[in-house]
Amino acid sequence: MKDFITRFAPSPTGYLHLGHAFSALTVWRAAREAGGKFLLRIEDIDQTRCRPEFETAIFEDLVWLGLDWDGEVRRQSDHFADYAAALDTLIGKGVVYRCFKTRKEILDEIARAPHLSASGPEGPIYTGEPLPADEERVLLAEGSPFAWRLSMNAALAIAARPLVFREETSSGEMKEVSATPEIFGDAIIARKDAGTSYHLASVQDDALQGVTHVIRGEDLRAAAHLHTLLQALLDLPQPVYRHHRLITDETGRRLAKRDKALTLRAMREAGESAESVRRRLGFE
DSSP states (O other), X not given: OTTOEXXXXXXXXXXXXXXXXXXXXXXXXXXXXTTOEEEEEEOOOOTXXXXXXXXXXXXXXXXXXXXXXXXXXXXXXXXXXXXHHHHHHHHHTTOEEEEXXXXXXXXXXXXXXXXXXXXXXXXEOOOOOOOOHHXXXXXXXXXXXXXXXXXXXXXXXXXXXXXXEEEEOTTSOEEXXXXXXXXXXXXXXXXXXXXXXXXXHHHHHHHHTXXXXXXXXXXXXXXXXXXXXXXXHTTOOOOEEXXXXXXXOTTSOBOOGGGXXXXXXXXXHTTOOHHHHHHHTTOO
């Protein structure tokens, strides 16, 4: 299937672990079995946490696993202009606003009204509104930090197409899912310092790279709801989504960089072979 294009998109904020290996192998095998393309994208918009040595390690780990990729690697830090253009489109449509509140201020505000603090995929749901123009001008002149938030009510009001996405199940069944992006509240779409966010950069990159199938962990299933709305607002094509299971430790907790999960580098240095890792993950 030549029109099958998918991607593996790690962030170089630490060394890859078994969970990353499972995801990369899952995506790579899907592309190769379909006769399509497997793209590699480095999601390094977080310039404070991303490190060159971790990016180098990503390439080394994937090659060690026996994976190859098609075309040039797309590095997000080289494409901030693309994300700025997408943000400008959202600004022009009046569906984003500057939020100057700190995380602590928002949590304090939510605590004062616990009946309004339903939990969403990224924590307590926050819904705000833009400041009066004169107050905003003062804060901008002072150089105050802010985040661009998507006004969920405004965005839903102008979405020009039905908010649904296609999801392929593990059994190969294709189902149509009604998107409910409101579960995110007024999600952060960009920050003053970075100019974008995971959500905005991801949908923009997928469209620019012609990605037809987004294959990622089930922990990101909720993101498809918000991404469907962004695709509608930006008039971008919609990929098919497929969400795979997560690899967990002996306690049932999913592996994560912050937990210092066993890394592929450490396993390699301890003498474990790529073949044994692939077998352990179910890739004979």
